[in-house]
Amino acid sequence: MIRAVIFDMDGLLLDTEPIYRAAWQKASAHFGRELTDALYARLAGRNRADAERMLAAEFGEEFPIEIFKVEAKKREEAEFSERPIPTKPGVDELLSLLESRNISRAVATSSERERAVRWLTGAGLLARFGAVATGDEVAHGKPAPDIYLLAAKRLGVASEDCLVLEDAEPGIRAARAAGMTVYHVPDMIPPSAESARLSDGRFDSLSAVARDLEDKLAQS
Numbered sequence: 203m204i205r206a207v208i209f210d211m212d213g214l215l216l217d218t219e220p221i222y223r224a225a226w227q228k229a230s231a232h233f234g235r236e237l238t239d240a241l242y243a244r245l246a247g248r249n250r251a252d253a254e255r256m257l258a259a260e261f262g263e264e265f266p267i268e269i270f271k272v273e274a275k276k277r278e279e280a281e282f283s284e285r286p287i288p289t290k291p292g293v294d295e296l297l298s299l300l301e302s303r304n305i306s307r308a309v310a311t312s313s314e315r316e317r318a319v320r321w322l323t324g325a326g327l328l329a330r331f332g333a334v335a336t337g338d339e340v341a342h343g344k345p346a347p348d349i350y351l352l353a354a355k356r357l358g359v360a361s362e363d364c365l366v367l368e369d370a371e372p373g374i375r376a377a378r379a380a381g382m383t384v385y386h387v388p389d390m391i392p393p394s395a396e397s398a399r400l401s402d403g404r405f406d407s408l409s410a411v412a413r414d415l416e417d418k419l420a421q422s
Contacts, residue, residue: 205363207300208353211311211318213369213389217288219246225277232273235261243391247370249312249343289325292408297330299412303419308353312337312344333357345375371397385411
């Protein structure tokens, strides 16, 4: 029985991934490296520290990763200040359904808490969630299960009663490791065979998820 739905934020609730990608690609180019779309796809969905470690390993020992971190954050703030962060299609429809059925809701994001709260507030979404768990609050980021277990704990719901909505494979792995049902709603990264194997369903949008859940709830 689904008692709670846990949402990823970047690429699932908020359309942030293209903005992040542009910022990191510009920061990499500043240091003479090309961050390809394919390489960025490997970083997406992970917490910041893990993504930075992966990038440093890819670019080699001579890459000034500590200076890059500062440059990347500066580029991110510039990119995000230029435009409002749009929500993904179907967000209001799905949240309204869950609210009408008294199903608990949480956000579990690899982003830092300050940024997550600021962006969710700006999008008018923060008050619609009972809990937020962020990447800087857990010891291990996705694909480890820590962040989803923390979100469930804050909601007071058992893992087996939680449905996770994810757009990237690391998050799907994390939800599966937490013992939760997981739906894949792809964003920028094309679905992989492994994502299909690990997820309990794949949907083109949150509106499609809402229709699926409405049917399941009507039958329960």
